[in-house]
Amino acid sequence: MKPRVTFGTAMLLMAAAAIMAFLPMILGGQWIKILTSAVCFSIAAAGAGFMYARLGMVSLAQVGLMGVGGWVVLRLNHGFDWPFEINLAIAAAVTTVFGWVLALPALRMRGLYLALITLMAASGLEIVFSTFRFPNGGEGFWGVLPSVAAPFRRPLLAQSDADYLRYVIGMLVLGFAVIEWHRQSAPGRAWAMIRRSEAAAMSSGVSVVYYKAWAFGLSGLLAGTAGGLLAGALGLLDPATFRASESIMLFALAVVGGARFWLGAVLAGVLYRVLPGLFNNWGWDADLTLVFFGAALLHALMTAPDGIAGQIHGLLRGRGGQKS
């Protein structure tokens, strides 16, 4: 077990370093923007994916939580003179708490119940966002100006688009590291036990409620970070980005990509943001991506439970695809 993890981690770090160094150099301006937002969604997908893979919990509010994170970052950016990192940290803290609040009624729920309560929350958030919109430098609590937007302060390290892409990739790697660290320490063991059997976990002294809430909080933290980073990438946010249907789509893609692997989250973000752009470039209707996503989701659920990433892992180890 141990050496494989080290190998995977080493590969991840090397790949990330190579991508961070070279990718922004060879890409055109438009693609840098698309990739930056793809990486942001990868961070959120990592949160949804790990909840599904480790605990079997389906969260359909991940993009909604991203919206909350983005709202907080924009609000703080236009309200105060603090640096980006502090705003981002506060946003992540807020969505963590949001995740807990969402988890409260769901703590003793499992399966379908949980999926439905998050879906309801996502739909509610969608309406709140489209009613109050995102702050862009206006007066008052909601801070919305009718037309122009005030400037957004990016992190000092990453003022240009290419640097910002590197910054976001760094955050993604950090996110994976946090998940991996959890997986290998006490919470990971508790989650594994809960996944196997809640009754067994309870009887051996694992606090099911506590660790489930923890997972929710971690997933919310990742979503909030992702939303804040997306706000930084674009400078302003559009309510249409955070519809409930987008949360559903991102969850679907996290499963398609492979919820158990970090590569799966990367694939989810890429499929979510890059594929529609490619379809447009090739002159195909972007609606067809939906058909592709849907078919891929059914395929993943029926025959490839570890998704594309699982199949790649299987191939690399010469077993031609993994069986669950």
Added chain:
Amino acid sequence: MKSKQATFILAMGLACTLVAWGKPLAVIGLFVVSGMAVGSLYALGGVGLVVLYRTTGVLNFASGAMGAAGVMLAWQLGQWGWYEPMTWVAGLALATGLSLFYGRLIAPHLAARDTVVKAVATLGFALIVLGATSFVWDDDVRSFTLPSDQMAIRLLGLRVTVTRLIVFLTTVALVIGIWVYLEHTRMGLQMRALANDRHISSLIGVRILKVETIAWGMAGFIAGFTGLMFGDLVRLEPNIITFVVIPSIAAAICGRLDSLGMVLIGGLFIGVLESLLTLSPWLKSVRTVAPFVVAIAMLVLLQSGNRLLFGRDE
């Protein structure tokens, strides 16, 4: 469980009263009637979901997409000058056909999986149907009208079109009809048996595929009908009709995905509350949040006292 239903009805009644407090009775009547119309649409969708969930354990996220495909086909045939009732039949047939296709060819592969996996799988099918529908019919302003839109009666001072009346009466009739069907026919008995335990039902000779096919057919038909009504009353756009399944789920939650009567009551209350919120100066702009807030409150209520689980979950 009875006491929780009572609590729910009381709380909803109280919420509606609170919002409507101090307004003239005529105004309230107006909003209640228009709320009932929206609410019965939610309830209609919810009834279709619950019928299928009770029999097969599948919460069908794709029902909205099936209805959207149906109503778009009906619109297209209408544009080509088909005889109107034929277009409705074609729309209903397409929705039923899609439902049967999924129920017969895809759902059995997932029958042994968790409820939540089965529900997520229908999301995949919803994406396929939605993608195909919006590929065929690009974004455009369209409208779908039924002849019953022209006819109207007056109710509590509000002009109510016959279409809205049809939705309301159909929903009530469906709830009663399906209840009688499940309680008093042999097929209904087999459906309930299947819902309790698929495996044991098959051992004692219930024809599982046949029973499930009938349930999927019924659900598809209701989805198609809901789609037609939404296309007429709300908006004819595949994207919107597809995700109208979410407020329908909210109505279904009010009935614990189990009790058809409560789905009807829940759906109506949600519609009325949403409509009455228009009267409140602060909450007016976010009134469409009502279905989701009510559903979350209901979920919290259901799981209080440590007894959770939908009727047949687990």
